[in-house]
Amino acid sequence: MSINYLTPAFLIERDKDRCIDCQVCVRQCANEAHRWDEEEQRVFSEDANCVNCHRCVVMCPTRALHIKKFPLEFRNNANWTQDAMRAIYLQAETGGVLLTGMGNDRPYPIYWDHMLLNASQVTNPSIDPLREPMELKTYLGRKPDFLKIKKGKLLEDIPPQLELDVPIMFSAMSFGSISLNAHKSLAAAAKKVGTYWNTGEGGLHKDLVEHGSHTIVQVASGRFGVDADYLKTAAAIEIKIGQGAKPGIGGHLPGEKVGEEVSQTRMIPLGTDAISPAPHHDIYSIEDLRQLIYSLKEATEYQKPVIVKIAAVHNVAAIASGIVRAGADVVAIDGFRGGTGAAPLRTRDSVGIPIEFALAAVDTRLREEGIRNQVSLVVGGSIRNSSDIVKAIALGADAVYIATSALISMGCHMCQKCYTGKCNWGIATQDPQLTKRLNPEIGAERAANLLKAWAHEIEEMLGGMGINALESLRGNRLMLRGIGLTDRELNILGIKAAGE
Amino acid sequence: MLKEGQIRIPAGCAISGIMNKKGELTSGQDIIKSIAVMHDRSNGLGGGFAAYGIYPEFKNHYALHLFYDDKKVKQETEFLLNKFFSIEQAEPIPTRNISAIKNVPLIWRYFAKPKVKEMALYESESEYVVDFIMRINSEVEGAYVFSSGKNMGTFKGVGFPEDIGEFFRLDEYKGYSWTAHGRFPTNTPGWWGGAHPFSLLDSTIVHNGEISSYDANRRFLEMYGYKCTLQTDTEAITYIFDLLLRKFGLPLESAVNIVAAPFWSKISRMNSEQQKLFKALRVVYSSLLINGPFSIILGSTNGFMALNDRLKLRSLIAAQKGDNMYIASEESAIREICKNPDKSWAPKGGEPVICLLDGKESLYEFDQVDENEFVRHSVAL
Numbered sequence: 001m002s003i004n005y006l007t008p009a010f011l012i013e014r015d016k017d018r019c020i021d022c023q024v025c026v027r028q029c030a031n032e033a034h035r036w037d038e039e040e041q042r043v044f045s046e047d048a049n050c051v052n053c054h055r056c057v058v059m060c061p062t063r064a065l066h067i068k069k070f071p072l073e074f075r076n077n078a079n080w081t082q083d084a085m086r087a088i089y090l091q092a093e094t095g096g097v098l099l100t101g102m103g104n105d106r107p108y109p110i111y112w113d114h115m116l117l118n119a120s121q122v123t124n125p126s127i128d129p130l131r132e133p134m135e136l137k138t139y140l141g142r143k144p145d146f147l148k149i150k151k152g153k154l155l156e157d158i159p160p161q162l163e164l165d166v167p168i169m170f171s172a173m174s175f176g177s178i179s180l181n182a183h184k185s186l187a188a189a190a191k192k193v194g195t196y197w198n199t200g201e202g203g204l205h206k207d208l209v210e211h212g213s214h215t216i217v218q219v220a221s222g223r224f225g226v227d228a229d230y231l232k233t234a235a236a237i238e239i240k241i242g243q244g245a246k247p248g249i250g251g252h253l254p255g256e257k258v259g260e261e262v263s264q265t266r267m268i269p270l271g272t273d274a275i276s277p278a279p280h281h282d283i284y285s286i287e288d289l290r291q292l293i294y295s296l297k298e299a300t301e302y303q304k305p306v307i308v309k310i311a312a313v314h315n316v317a318a319i320a321s322g323i324v325r326a327g328a329d330v331v332a333i334d335g336f337r338g339g340t341g342a343a344p345l346r347t348r349d350s351v352g353i354p355i356e357f358a359l360a361a362v363d364t365r366l367r368e369e370g371i372r373n374q375v376s377l378v379v380g381g382s383i384r385n386s387s388d389i390v391k392a393i394a395l396g397a398d399a400v401y402i403a404t405s406a407l408i409s410m411g412c413h414m415c416q417k418c419y420t421g422k423c424n425w426g427i428a429t430q431d432p433q434l435t436k437r438l439n440p441e442i443g444a445e446r447a448a449n450l451l452k453a454w455a456h457e458i459e460e461m462l463g464g465m466g467i468n469a470l471e472s473l474r475g476n477r478l479m480l481r482g483i484g485l486t487d488r489e490l491n492i493l494g495i496k497a498a499g500e
Numbered sequence: 501m502l503k504e505g506q507i508r509i510p511a512g513c514a515i516s517g518i519m520n521k522k523g524e525l526t527s528g529q530d531i532i533k534s535i536a537v538m539h540d541r542s543n544g545l546g547g548g549f550a551a552y553g554i555y556p557e558f559k560n561h562y563a564l565h566l567f568y569d570d571k572k573v574k575q576e577t578e579f580l581l582n583k584f585f586s587i588e589q590a591e592p593i594p595t596r597n598i599s600a601i602k603n604v605p606l607i608w609r610y611f612a613k614p615k616v617k618e619m620a621l622y623e624s625e626s627e628y629v630v631d632f633i634m635r636i637n638s639e640v641e642g643a644y645v646f647s648s649g650k651n652m653g654t655f656k657g658v659g660f661p662e663d664i665g666e667f668f669r670l671d672e673y674k675g676y677s678w679t680a681h682g683r684f685p686t687n688t689p690g691w692w693g694g695a696h697p698f699s700l701l702d703s704t705i706v707h708n709g710e711i712s713s714y715d716a717n718r719r720f721l722e723m724y725g726y727k728c729t730l731q732t733d734t735e736a737i738t739y740i741f742d743l744l745l746r747k748f749g750l751p752l753e754s755a756v757n758i759v760a761a762p763f764w765s766k767i768s769r770m771n772s773e774q775q776k777l778f779k780a781l782r783v784v785y786s787s788l789l790i791n792g793p794f795s796i797i798l799g800s801t802n803g804f805m806a807l808n809d810r811l812k813l814r815s816l817i818a819a820q821k822g823d824n825m826y827i828a829s830e831e832s833a834i835r836e837i838c839k840n841p842d843k844s845w846a847p848k849g850g851e852p853v854i855c856l857l858d859g860k861e862s863l864y865e866f867d868q869v870d871e872n873e874f875v876r877h878s879v880a881l
């Protein structure tokens with residue numbers, strides 16, 4: 001083997017006084033960062049293999065383990081950082097595209113953290129959610145321009161709607177990119193809380209058909225697992241055009257991850273690569289999208305809302321407007337910080353725009369065109385907590401999509417190695433030894449708890465603003481003030497500066 | 501300092517309304533007395549009245565009341581008025597000199613009819629008149645149309661309401677329905693247009709409260725061409741009712757069930773037919789839910805409606821004696837002019853008190869054009 005120019009990224013510190021050589025870490029680590037030495041009868045570390053997923057740290061019975069950044073000092077250089085150099089060593093060695101998992105980790109501004117919320121004082125009362133009703137119910141779907149009512153009766157039914165008890169849904173993660181147990185956890189959590197989960201592009205496993213009423217099924221460029229039953233089982237159908245982590249790029253699930261279950265669910269032969277082309281090969285323009293929307297509606301007898309999901313790119317506002325006119329009932333926008341199971345690093349880190357800007361621009365544009373009320377707007381791409389959600393709704397969203405936060409609730413520690421298939425938390429893997437670590441009942445409970453906790457926090461913040469129904473916050477940008485933003489940024493967000 | 505419309509100013513208030521169901525006319529004295537009792541709910545920075553039935557001799561003309569900053573803008577506006585309307589009569593609105601009322605703008609009224617040939621591009625006469633008013637108010641700096649109905653008028657300004665009433669000589673007018681407003685803004689723009697009632701055609705609104713859904717409501721309204729130039733709740737509420745009743749042609753009960761929507765828990769207990777309707781109203785018009793405390797009196801030619809927010813976060817009392825109906829923020833304001841009402845009660849949150857002239861079926865009249873379409877009559881009495 002030629003010399004590897006790479007130095008380890010992490011240092012495993014094992015406290016000798018504490019370690020009892022029980023080998024738990026050895027068994028827990030799929031990356032083989034811990035090794036049992038038969039001869040010496042003790043455990044050793046392979047720092048270079050460590051991805052810092054914390055599995056061993058959490059599982060070690062004596063708390064003997066610490067993971068640190070490898071204390072290797074390069075000469076200070078603001079330009080040639082450690083990351084920049086490591087990338088080159090790696091590519092020089094492999095000649096390949098750099099891969100990564102999860103969302104953009106670069107230090108771009110996070111606009112949620114530059115917006116502050118309002119609260120009532122004196123001139124109108126705040127509302128105590130423990131005493132007064134507080135309504136988070138949200139309906140997603142197409143709304144007619146006006147209702148026809150005669151003698152107290154509705155003359156025409158409104159188009160189909162998704163009913164959400166909390167304004168938060170689980171966004172698309174395919175079976176293949178994450179485990180069946182992760183899917184089971186999400187589906188059960190969605191049902192428990194009264195919201196929806198999304199299959200992603202990998203089809204719906206037969207065990208999950210029973211959760212159909214809380215399932216959004218995805219139709220992506222690879223069309224994996226799509227047939228009439230798949231569409232009919234679902235509560236809604238999502239056409240995936242793009243994804244925030246890799247706008248303009250397709251997907252590739254390597255053959256080794258296509259085992260029996262994945263192959264059946266995706267409806268592809270065992271062990272073959274599952275390749276999702278970058279574009280839909282039947283959508284080269286907006287008219288084509290319209291055709292796909294309407295074929296899906298025809299196939300489901302106009303009983304299910306159709307969502308079109310796009311990545312937040314530069315002219316997202318105009319694209320969204322076209323999608324509304326093409327007949328979508330819900331537009332989902334995924335920001336550039338959105339997660340992924342695998343993406344080329346350079347694409348992930350430098351393509352797309354922040355969801356905060358995309359949302360503000362789309363909402364404003366649709367209002368200028370007088371069509372905002374026809375559709376629902378769902379945004380995702382790194383919603384980290386309940387105040388991000390409140391801010392998103394005040395900017396103009398109907399609801400949010402979360403994925404990374406849901407995975408974190410189930411144990412993900414953000415090591416960004418999802419693409420290796422060796423997720424020690426049993427999430428982004430198909431290895432049966434690893435997937436069994438995620439108990440779907442516990443996973444469901446944890447994910448449901450997260451949504452419930454956030455719902456309570458949203459109620460608190462709404463009450464503080466003197467609002468008792470979420471719809472009165474939607475697009476209510478007066479409830480936001482910017483801090484540390486330029487005039488231009490305030491303008492795009494359509495909000496005033498703090499103090500104004 | 502920014503004036504109303506350039507900045508949003510929260511305000512507390514007092515409201516009051518009197519109406520005779522038989523349409524008998526009374527002078528403005530009672531309503532002035534009633535609102536004067538609630539003196540402490542205003543702070544001298546805004547007061548006003550709406551009166552119905554006061555211009556019988558011009559009942560088929562729009563009575564346009566305007567404030568002008570100066571003669572130049574008056575000339576400019578009158579040029580536009582003459583272009584789009586035939587003016588039957590133009591005159592300064594008569595006032596009394598009162599020491600408490602200062603910085604008086606030029607106040608004029610015009611009895612006018614739209615010019616038919618200019619109207620061709622509009623769906624209806626009301627659409628035409630509304631568009632004209634919106635344009636004057638948003639585009640002509642220093643001119644402001646503050647009343648535009650037929651056989652009715654709004655009178656308002658900066659001052660305590662009782663002083664404004666005296667200033668406008670309301671004791672000399674006779675109407676069958678009166679509403680009044682005293683304002684307690686937390687900031688002083690000192691601009692006459694910012695006082696209430698707010699009115700559009702023959703709809704007037706007096707309102708007490710600060711709504712927390714303002715920007716959600718405003719941004720929805722703007723999609724339908726409304727320009728919320730004053731940035732006040734009252735303006736937004738007026739447009740909401742105008743949109744629902746006039747443009748969408750919804751029945752008043754439906755409009756009420758949109759702005760003060762029943763809670764989902766209540767909807768879930770309704771029968772399936774009702775559930776379908778109430779769900780549709782909340783889902784489709786969710787952006788028009790008025791959230792936060794309010795009590796309002798919505799006046800029209802046919803009568804008025806009083807309504808509280810769905811949690812009843814603002815006080816509102818109703819009373820009746822014979823053919824007279826009374827509404828006020830405080831009971832004392834009613835007792836002042838009607839010692840022993842036949843009955844008095846506090847309407848529940850979200851439950852409207854609707855009071856109509858005898859023989860009228862709803863606050864606004866609808867015309868059935870075809871099977872399912874409803875279009876409102878152009879504001880004729």
Ligand code: SF4
Pocket residue numbers: 014018019020021022023024025026034043056059060061062063064065
């Ligand atoms: S799990 Fe902890 S105690 Fe067990 S061998 Fe590893 S470091 Fe030692």
Ligand code: SF4
Pocket residue numbers: 053101102407411412413414415416417418419422423424425426427428
């Ligand atoms: S899902 Fe697993 S592999 Fe991916 S970041 Fe989380 S812990 Fe790491």
